[in-house]
Amino acid sequence: MSTSVVAYESASLDARMKYANTIAAAGQMIPRGLFDPATGKPSPAKVLLVMETGSMLGLHPMAALQSINVVEGRATLAAQLMAGLIRQAGHRLEIVKSGTIPGGDYAVTVTGTRADTGDVFTSTWDMHRAIRAQLVDSYEQNPQGVFVVRARSEKGKLLPWEAYAESMPKWRAISEVALEGFSDVTLGMRSYEEMTDGGIPMAEPDPEPSEDWLALFASAKTRADLDAVAARLAEKGEGTDKLRAAFMARAGVIAREEQTVDAEIVADETTGGGEAVDGDHPEATGVPATVAPGPEMTPEEFEAAEAARFDAEHAEVVDRD
Incomplete structure (x- = not known):
């Protein structure tokens, strides 16, 4: 554990709250997920929750801000952070990709092996599973015979499962293995990708102007x-x-x-x-x-x-x- 994390943990609650307010004042430098929808500004309460969660996991406050998010009042971990914590704890995590998106046979298998018991946990995600989970609208061939992923919102907005088709199955597979076999490492918290059905935040469109x-x-x-x-x-x-x-x-x-x-x-x-x-x-x-x-x-x-x-x-x- 770094000295920065120790310093944060040893600080008083009042000092931590002041620190959270100072960090929140950074405005646009704070991840959008930590903004308060009502004010359009970073929420000191969310910032504090993220830093406290990071402290439990042994993370520097700044690292926590980049890999922990708040969804419906709950702290969630980025799948990348889950993978890092599992490996840091001495366990093995193997990621195997097969096929291609254009070929129609892309899949990602994640296998986790515990260092203490030798137990093995496996999860495989592909586009067909994503369709069953209603994360992807379709995965079909176009007129040229190339398979294309389509995942759009009700308003036609591009969603992460289409924009990052190669990455999303990996994050969901890691999340599943972490929850099933390594909850002691991740403290039983769910991944941001799982909680948001897509994960990677897409840029919000500019508001529709009422005047020119x-x-x-x-x-x-x-x-x-x-x-x-x-x-x-x-x-x-x-x-x-x-x-x-x-x-x-x-x-x-x-x-x-x-x-x-x-x-x-x-x-x-x-x-x-x-x-x-x-x-x-x-x-x-x-x-x-x-x-x-x-x-x-x-x-x-x-x-x-x-x-x-x-x-x-x-x-x-x-x-x-």
Whole structure:
């Protein structure tokens, strides 16, 4: 057991909870399975549950976050973690693949042999078994005679059993062997793949927009107009990285346009000494330094500053990506 795990175990509950809150604050760096659906942000409670489970298994907290997930309030182990724990305990785990997906005869057999008793546990998974378990819709030949796996959601979304057809039988076979013959090693916990009927999380599609946000951003003539659109977008919770980038791009264009117009006004209203009548920048009269990039700011620095300002004012847009 590493010293990091010992340090975590010896910490007080209050210290662990503070640690969980700190980790949860990492936002998008936390696996999506540990997010709270109600807030769209990482759940400190789920993070704490995962780290506590990892502690029982002798895992560093960071390793636990990558291989333990929470499903319906229960901690579950990734099949890869199960295999690692079984081998770490001194037992033998053998994985044998046969056939191919296109050939219609692909199968994976996992055999576990206990080091203490010599007992052997075996599980075989193929696409036909997956169909019986209703994990795969069909496994049939196409017009070219090649077998094709089809596993889709009710809305037609690609599911892991189709996207990762070669891997899913392996994970399910490992999970079955672990549960049957090595529950003392895995503490009787089930695998994430088994509990979710597919396991590997697929990227969620962007929310269906209620308005043409890209067009609204593009048509905004002033910064006030642009901010009004962004506020409405935040209220509806339809923000995405693509829309955030579009906001930033339009904000930059508007700022440059306003800077050019104000610079022309300054040229007409300056004294013989060339001093601006009004404005935070002599080059951009009437445009605050926090809005228009001055000569001391590169375009990259300006965009970074704008991104920070936007995140602060419209956090909902970013957090719900």
